[in-house]
Amino acid sequence: MIDEKLIKEKDLEDFNNICDECNQEHESVSQNLILTGFKICKSCRISKTIFPI
Numbered sequence: 001m002i003d004e005k006l007i008k009e010k011d012l013e014d015f016n017n018i019c020d021e022c023n024q025e026h027e028s029v030s031q032n033l034i035l036t037g038f039k040i041c042k043s044c045r046i047s048k049t050i051f052p053i
Contacts, residue, residue: 019044 017029018039028042040048 014039021048 011026020039021044026041033039
């Protein structure tokens with residue numbers, strides 16, 4: 001049987017405030033993760049919206 005504590009710790013490791021695009025830490029990363037499902041900061045989200053390529 002899988003240890004539930006191990007699963008919760010693994011999920012919390014993914015829930016940090018480090019952007020996947022620019023690798024900088026920012027508080028908006030966790031907010032965007034909840035809203036959109038992507039771990040990107042506010043500035044990367046704006047740049048991806050304006051320049052989607």
